[in-house]
Amino acid sequence: MQLLFLPLIFNSSMSFFGFGQSAEIDIVLNDAETRKKAEHKSEDGRKDKYFLFYDGETVSGKVNVTLKYHGKRLEHNGIKIEFIGQIELYYDRGNHHEFVSLVKDLARPGELTQSQTFDFEFTHVEKPYESYTGQNVKLRYFLRAAVSRRLNDISKEQDIVVHTLSTYPELNSSIKMEVGIEDCLHIEFEYNKSKYHLKDVIVGKIYFLLVRIKIRHMEIDIIKRETTGTGPNIYHENDTIAKYEIMDGAPVRGESIPIRLFLAGYEMTPTMRDINKKFSVRYYLNLVLIDEEERRYFKQQEITLWRKGDIVRKSMSHQAVIASQRFEGSSNQEKPRSQSHNEDDS
Known part of the structure; x- marks a missing residue:
């Protein structure tokens, strides 16, 4: 007896043995x-635009559950939405380190007979750190709805995306x-x-007090240093953000x-210092000198960068006031104070 095998065609929009997604x-x-x-x-280096939030702001909206097949019921064990803030180290991708984890139950176990919309609200959500994507680490905030x-x-x-606003004294x-x-060069x-805000101007001056070697070139670099891990498993990644030529020729x-x-x-x-x-x-300012024999001399100094909020406080919502007071209560002269939820574009 000859067996006849028929090809099984599976369409992604079909529910295969009921395993496919029957709702969006x-x-x-x-x-x-x-x-x-x-x-x-x-x-991957691609830039996208995301909704921007600040610490203390409420995150609210709707979850739409749309049934794909008219007349077909969807059985479920509950519907929920989460607000999550997490850090992912690229060398340890299996572990996500959550520093914010909030859950709202939208529906108890049961069934949906038609498409339905659920309201949600996470009130005065603490978002303590700035969103960040680096060479070895990613800090992200996201909403996750699940049936x-x-x-x-x-x-x-x-x-x-979350931005942290602050002001220094x-x-x-x-x-x-x-x-x-010694006896050759004194600068x-x-x-x-x-301390500089992200749209600031670095103003300075270089004085040549003693020059007995022939300097050919001088520049200032802005170096970003990302440090991940602890103890023996610590990783440093240096990235040159900017090069500024100061001098080309002998002073x-x-x-x-x-x-x-x-x-x-x-x-x-x-x-960002010791995030979670x-x-x-x-960030560092790196002064580089090169002499005529291609010898390089370095001097490095750390600077502090911060994101500037409005200098004059505007009328703030109740939730913004709560966030501002919480930050100011724990600040000192070396720690930035939280500002109102408006970034200063100047």
């Missing part, structure tokens, strides 16, 4: 039409450093301050060179 989920924020969006880089089923859940995620000391090689350089004793470096044109984040004990992002 969509997450819509209540203020989607008016909320500002911010550009954020993904792991729980016996065999396969139906879920949808939507990322948002007026006390912002200047940076003074010296580069010296002093001074920057107007040590003479007594000469001074002004520096004016605009930060707004570069992609940088605020300084998982990673740090720091």
